[in-house]
Amino acid sequence: MNHLVTARPIDAIAIVGPTACGKTAAALALAESLQDQGGAEIISMDSALVYQGMDIGTAKPSRLERAAVQHHLIDILDPSLSYSAADFARDATALISDIRARGKTPLLVGGTMLYLKALLEGLNDMPAANPDIRAQIQRQAQDLGWPAMHARLAQVDASAAARLAPGDSQRIGRALEVWMATGQTLTAFHHSAKRQPPDWHIPTISLEPTERAWLHGRIAQRFDDMMAAGFMDEMRRLRQRGDLNPDLPSMRCVGYRQAWEGLDAGWPDSRVRELGVVATRQLAKRQITWLRSMPQRHVVAVDGAPDPLKRVLDWAQEFLRS
Structure with a gap:
């Protein structure tokens, strides 16, 4: 999409894309570039990052990264609990208002596309969990x-x-x-009829690979890095709590599900890694399919482009100028 039309100031900027495509790095760079324009804060749009104690397997932003830029909706929930798209829409709505009231730009960053859909389009009035x-x-x-x-x-x-x-x-x-x-x-x-959300103006920048092999390589490298950082030990600590089970939303997250199964079955770490990489590829494929159903997104190719990060920053400035 080459032509940008905006009718009024933006409420936030969304940075989306499949797993392992560089969303966190892009968001941090964008937040830094906005320091002389009031600054920015990041609202995590990731269904795994909400959970406490699940750091390695979720590739959670580091403490240094979170210290550099204020992050929200990370480490807000115990893994024994659940967090829905409706919860996200409610929390993100309040955060956008609060961040903008402080003169900053909210950045919605993540790959849980149902969260973005819930925020932008509203949800059916579903009953709460019982x-x-x-x-x-x-x-x-x-x-x-x-x-x-x-x-x-x-x-x-x-x-x-x-x-x-x-x-x-x-x-x-x-x-x-x-x-x-x-x-x-x-x-x-x-x-049934949906509850109507606010009339948001949230342009979306989508980081997408043009070659599947590029993303597959990134996914494999990320999983290797997680394993080297002690992911299986993190999984053992979670299991030792005694109050978690593999049917909980937290333990069904990609990587954690395979690690739980592997510890149950006595698999070698290499088998957990193999199945975890496959499951992450499948997740990325679903995310890309969802993204392609959003014609309003502004696509930035993250592989082969001369400077994808500059393109992200340029898009953001164009949104803010309009």
Whole structure:
């Protein structure tokens, strides 16, 4: 997209892209470049970074990076808890207002695209999580298995069941929870009217590779760096708490899920690394597919371009001038 049209001042700038494409570095550089324009603060848009104690496997920004630029929505939740897109939309809305009131530019940075969608478009008025019903479903699943729970879902919400694999415990459990808590299907909630979000003006810069091999190499290197930094020891510490399980959203994060399975099965670290890299590639593919459905994004090629970071900074300045 070469022509930029803006009707009013921006509320924030979003920096998105698949995992391992350099979003953190770009956001830090952009924040530094805005120091003489009031400065900037980063709102993390990553569903894994919210969790405390999950530092290595999430490639969380370092303490030095967070000291250089104020970050939000990092380390805000214990891994035993869950954080939804609706939670993000609520928290990010308040943060954008607060950051702008202090004369700074909010930077929404991350690859959890559902979070951005929830903020920009609003969400259906979904019921809140019900811990008692969720625990009941977990107990039934332990006795019957998730394929049987999937068959049960098919009886009450055939459309939802058709979208889900029989082993997708997290989504099957949520669909059954909604049905048991409200008597309405998840599909019915999806078709209901959305709560309207504020009339945001948030231009989106998308960092995207032109060659898949480039991103695959970055993903493999990142996983190797995580393993060298002690990722498996981090996973062991989390398991030793005794209150976590592999069906929690935190433990289903890419890398953590494979590490948990590996420790259960006694795999060598090389096997965890192999499956973790594959799962991360699959995540990146889903992220790219989602990004390509956003025609309003401003794409910056991160591989082969002469200076992708300069392009990010140029786009940002153009947004701010309009």
